[in-house]
Amino acid sequence: MSQPRITFIGAGNMxxxxxxxxxAQGVPAERIQASDPGAECRERIAAEHGIATFESNHEAVSGADIVVLSVKPQVMKAVCQDLAGSLPEQALIVSIAAGISCASLENWLGPRALVRCMPNTPSLVRQGVSGLYANPQVSTEQRQQTEQLLSAVGLALWLDEEVLIDAVTAVSGSGPAYFFLMMQAMTSAGEALGLPRETAALLAAHTALGAGRMACESGVAPDELRRRVTSPNGTTEAAIKAFQAGGFEPLVEQAVRAAAQRSAELAQQLGQ
Structure with a gap:
């Protein structure tokens, strides 16, 4: 499979x-380019990665095989409508903007091969996970190219239905904040027990890191991992019982459902 030419519209953090x-995967700099209205942003990304940058989106997409739409959702409609006439006919469009449906993109760009992605913020340290949905126009080769693109920053998982993007948003897109909240609460609890706050914060963060790696690398289900660390009548069991007495599992489900519902609402608003 030949290396496609990839253009990023928007050169922000993601x-x-x-x-x-x-x-880092070895894709040559000459196969990647980006556009952004900010001169400072263009200069930084060109210096860091050795790629060509453009102020004009129209110039940037010339000859592109893949166009990654990485602008804020609020400006996506205007950017797409402006770009529609300049996009190469066979180019794959990959959107990483939250809340923008394929139907909206097709409405603004015309019928095209489209992949909608929901990466999360740990992608910034190449530990992300992304949900991907491809419309029927996307070829097998284009799916492989998209998977290579998103796998550069973590795990890429395909979805059979676009509606499941809302669930991905609720579980993994918003999910890092849930763990940050847990770490924040554990840090405060540790401090209340007498630990220096910095020590409590390090204990909470590294415990989260270690638990996550065990869950990902051990091949053992989370409920079994929990069972293994929970001795009868021990300290962990006391904590787990306190969580469950407070309705921990139903509360998590309620929170994730609220995020999914809001994701669907935003998609409807942003797509108008």
Whole structure:
């Protein structure tokens, strides 16, 4: 499979992370380019990754095989409508903007091969996970190219239905904040027990890191991992019982459902 020419429309943090991941995978700098209205942003990304940058979106997409839309959702409609006449006919469009449906993109760009992605913020340190949905016009080769693109910053998982993007948003897109909240609460609890706040914060953060790696690398289900660390009548069991007495599992489900509902609402608003 030949290396496609990839253009990023918008050169913010997520685009920079994807570009850095691609370069680390060995993708030549001459196969990647980006556009951004900010001169400082263009200069930084060109210096860091050795790629060509443009102020004009129209210039940037010339000859592109893949166009990654990485602008803020609020400006996506205007950017797409402006670009529609300049996009190469066979170019794959990959959107990493939250809340923008394929139907909206097709309405603004015309019928095209489209992949909608929902990466999360740990992608910025190449530890992300992304949900991907391809419309029927996307070829097998284009799916492989998209997977290579998103795999540059973490795990890429395909979805059979676009509606599931809302669930991905609720679980993994917003999910890092849930863990940050947990770490914040654990830090405060540790401080209340007498630990220096900095020590409590390090204990909470590294415990989260270690638990996550065990869940990802051990091949053991989370419920079994929890069972293994929970001795009968021990300290962990006391904590787990306190969580459950407070309705921990139903509260998590309620929170994730609220995020999914809001994701669907934003998609409807942003697509108008």
């Amino acid at each position: 685009a920079a992370s994807l570009i850095g991941g691609l370069r």
